[in-house]
Amino acid sequence: MNSLVHRYLNVNGQLLDLSVPQVMGILNVTPDSFYAGSRTQTEADITKRVQQILDEGATIIDIGAYSSRPNAENISSEEEMRRLRMGLEILKRDYPDAIISVDTFRADVAELCVKEYGVAIINDIAAGEMDPDMFETVARLGVPYIMMHMQGTPQNMQSEPHYDNMLREIFMYFAAKVQQLRELGVKDIILDPGFGFGKTLEHNYELMAHLEEFKxxxxxxxxxxxxxxMIYRLFGSTPQEALNGTAVLNTVALMKGADILRVHDVREAVEAVKMVEKIESYKL
Known part of the structure; x- marks a missing residue:
C-alpha cells in the first residue's frame, strides 16, 4: 500500500512485512507518563496490559521506562533498567514470541535489553543525540532502529520550539543521520518525525500535512x-478525551504513508488500518 518498495524488518531472524501497516502498542512501566491510563507498574498490571495489546491486534509491544513527556524527570540509567526488568522478565517468560521494542535513548540500556531479554527493536527518541554511543551500539547489535526527530531534550523541548524552515530542517537532520547509520552498516532504519517533540501545535499540523513527503x-x-x-489542545480537552482525535489522525497518517502506528489504544488503530487498507484495495 505505502510504497513500491516492499518493506521488511528483520526482527530476531524473522521478517516482519510492512506492506500492510503494523500497530505498535505502548507498554509504559513509568509512574509519570503523560497519559495516566497507560501507566503499569505491578506484575498484574503489566501482564494485563500486554495481553490486551496482543488480543487487540498489535504486532509490536513498545516498552518504555523513561517518561519523555515535557518537563519529565531525568532518571538514571540504573533506575530506567530497574523499571524495565520487571516488564521484560514477564515478556520473556510468558510471551517469548512477541516482537518487543524498547523505548530508550541510552546505548547501555539498549544493549542490556537486546542481549539479556531478546528485545528486537530499539526505539530512540533522540536519534543518538543524547548518547553518542547509540549508533555504534545499534550497528553492533544488528537490530532495527527507530530514530525520532526531537528539538532539544524532554526537559526543554517545549519551552520555545523554533524553526526557520521546519520541514527542510527535519529532512536534513534525517538525511545526515541515515548516512551515518548506513556507513556503520545499520540495515533496518525506521523514521519517526517526532510529533509533539520540540514542536508547537502549528508545527505538528504542518508536519502531518506534509507527511507523505517522507517517502x-x-x-x-x-x-x-x-x-x-496536538489533539487535546486543539479542542481544549485532556489526554483522556483524545481517543477520537487520535483515531482521526492515525487514519490521516495511514493515508499519507505511515507504516507503523505507535498507540495506546490498539483496537481502534487496528480498525483504522483495516479500513484504510480496504479503501486502498480499490485503487489497485
Missing amino acids: IFELPLLVGVSRKS
Whole structure:
C-alpha cells in the first residue's frame, strides 16, 4: 500500500512485512507518563496490559521506562533498567514470541535489553543525540532502529520550539543521520518525525500535512500521535478525551504513508488500518 518498495524488518531472524501497516502498542512501566491510563507498574498490571495489546491486534509491544513527556524527570540509567526488568522478565517468560521494542535513548540500556531479554527493536527518541554511543551500539547489535526527530531534550523541548524552515530542517537532520547509520552498516532504519517533540501545535499540523513527503527516504515511517497535546489542545480537552482525535489522525497518517502506528489504544488503530487498507484495495 505505502510504497513500491516492499518493506521488511528483520526482527530476531524473522521478517516482519510492512506492506500492510503494523500497530505498535505502548507498554509504559513509568509512574509519570503523560497519559495516566497507560501507566503499569505491578506484575498484574503489566501482564494485563500486554495481553490486551496482543488480543487487540498489535504486532509490536513498545516498552518504555523513561517518561519523555515535557518537563519529565531525568532518571538514571540504573533506575530506567530497574523499571524495565520487571516488564521484560514477564515478556520473556510468558510471551517469548512477541516482537518487543524498547523505548530508550541510552546505548547501555539498549544493549542490556537486546542481549539479556531478546528485545528486537530499539526505539530512540533522540536519534543518538543524547548518547553518542547509540549508533555504534545499534550497528553492533544488528537490530532495527527507530530514530525520532526531537528539538532539544524532554526537559526543554517545549519551552520555545523554533524553526526557520521546519520541514527542510527535519529532512536534513534525517538525511545526515541515515548516512551515518548506513556507513556503520545499520540495515533496518525506521523514521519517526517526532510529533509533539520540540514542536508547537502549528508545527505538528504542518508536519502531518506534509507527511507523505517522507517517502523520499524510501524507509519505513512510524507515526506516534496517540493522545498527544496536538489533539487535546486543539479542542481544549485532556489526554483522556483524545481517543477520537487520535483515531482521526492515525487514519490521516495511514493515508499519507505511515507504516507503523505507535498507540495506546490498539483496537481502534487496528480498525483504522483495516479500513484504510480496504479503501486502498480499490485503487489497485
